[in-house]
Amino acid sequence: xxxxxxxxxxxxxxxxxxxxxxVEHCGVPRFVFNDFPLGNSAGLPWQPEMQxxxxxxxxxxxxxxxxPRTTVQSLFVWPGDPDWRDSYSRVDxxxxxxxxxxxxxxRAQRERDRARGNVRAx
Amino acid sequence: MSQALSEKxxxxxxxxxxxxxxxxxxxxxxxxxxxxxxxxxxxxxxQNVPLTPLNKPLSESVVSLITTANEPSPxxxxxxxxxxxRRVHSFSSGEPPSLYTDDLSWHKEVTNTxxxxxxxxxxxxxxxxEEGRIGRLADRCHGVPTEYSHRRTVENDAxxxxxxxxxxxxxxxILVPL
Numbered sequence: 083x084x085x086x087x088x089x090x091x092x093x094x095x096x097x098x099x100x101x102x103x104x105v106e107h108c109g110v111p112r113f114v115f116n117d118f119p120l121g122n123s124a125g126l127p128w129q130p131e132m133q134x135x136x137x138x139x140x141x142x143x144x145x146x147x148x149x150p151r152t153t154v155q156s157l158f159v160w161p162g163d164p165d166w167r168d169s170y171s172r173v174d175x176x177x178x179x180x181x182x183x184x185x186x187x188x189r190a191q192r193e194r195d196r197a198r199g200n201v202r203a204x
Numbered sequence: 205m206s207q208a209l210s211e212k213x214x215x216x217x218x219x220x221x222x223x224x225x226x227x228x229x230x231x232x233x234x235x236x237x238x239x240x241x242x243x244x245x246x247x248x249x250x251q252n253v254p255l256t257p258l259n260k261p262l263s264e265s266v267v268s269l270i271t272t273a274n275e276p277s278p279x280x281x282x283x284x285x286x287x288x289x290r291r292v293h294s295f296s297s298g299e300p301p302s303l304y305t306d307d308l309s310w311h312k313e314v315t316n317t318x319x320x321x322x323x324x325x326x327x328x329x330x331x332x333x334e335e336g337r338i339g340r341l342a343d344r345c346h347g348v349p350t351e352y353s354h355r356r357t358v359e360n361d362a363x364x365x366x367x368x369x370x371x372x373x374x375x376x377x378i379l380v381p382l
Binding site: 118120 | 225226241248254257258270305311313317319321323328337348358362369376379380
């Protein structure tokens with residue numbers, strides 16, 4: 083949404099990211115998609131050559147995109163366990179009860195924060 | 205670096221029966237339902253998308269860099285202490301601080317954010333500026349909080365980021381959400 087606002091006000095933008103569905107659902111001008119686990123949108127840690135290639139892809143996209151919603155996918159493949167796709171925020175019988183309890187704690191914390199005024203002003 | 209990252213690349217399973225990229229919208233909804241939150245999050249959706257062409261070559265352009273990572277922890281802060289409220293923040297691109305990412309949703313079991321350039325490529329852009337690929341990196345980078353409220357982002361944070369980018373003389377902006 084920030085990219086959309088900048089673009090609508092005359093600043094060309096490009097997003098480097100890994101949450102393809104969220105970014106494309108929002109609708110952005112230019113997007114370099116890296117199919118990695120969330121956390122390393124600009125390339126894997128301590129891999130400067132990869133990071134550089136991804137930034138260069140972004141710069142090339144700034145120059146070449148002819149229409150909004152242009153997505154380019156980098157060729158890099160996550161080198162670790164392919165199960166990362168399924169393990170992120172997985173819900174199954176092993177954690178269902180823990181998640182329910184976590185939700186209870188979060189709601190209680192939110193109430194405490196509200197009572198103390200420890201939330202951003204509307 | 206974690207063990208997983210040092211392994212040799214493996215091929216994805218060919219001829220998969222499912223979408224290859226993770227459907228985070230679905231995954232997030234299921235995760236919050238399991239926590240007992242009754243109203244699913246409504247992700248931003250827009251039919252129309254703006255596009256502004258470059259108005260000068262990148263080799264002459266000032267590039268701004270935006271992150272969703274949060275401000276560094278205050279001195280003396282310990283795990284468990286309250287964090288400063290999330291807000292738009294700015295920091296030197298020449299000497300970037302240690303940004304706080306623990307409260308953001310990323311895949312903490314398989315990767316890390318120990319290398320700033322893996323989520324905010326300040327050094328890579330500095331190198332590209334030295335080589336003349338871009339004019340220069342703006343003196344400041346900016347952080348925009350990931351907000352539950354669309355309105356807060358659209359009405360408060362995005363205009364503030366635009367204002368700060370203009371102050372910096374930015375010609376183009378690279379945004380890197382975690």
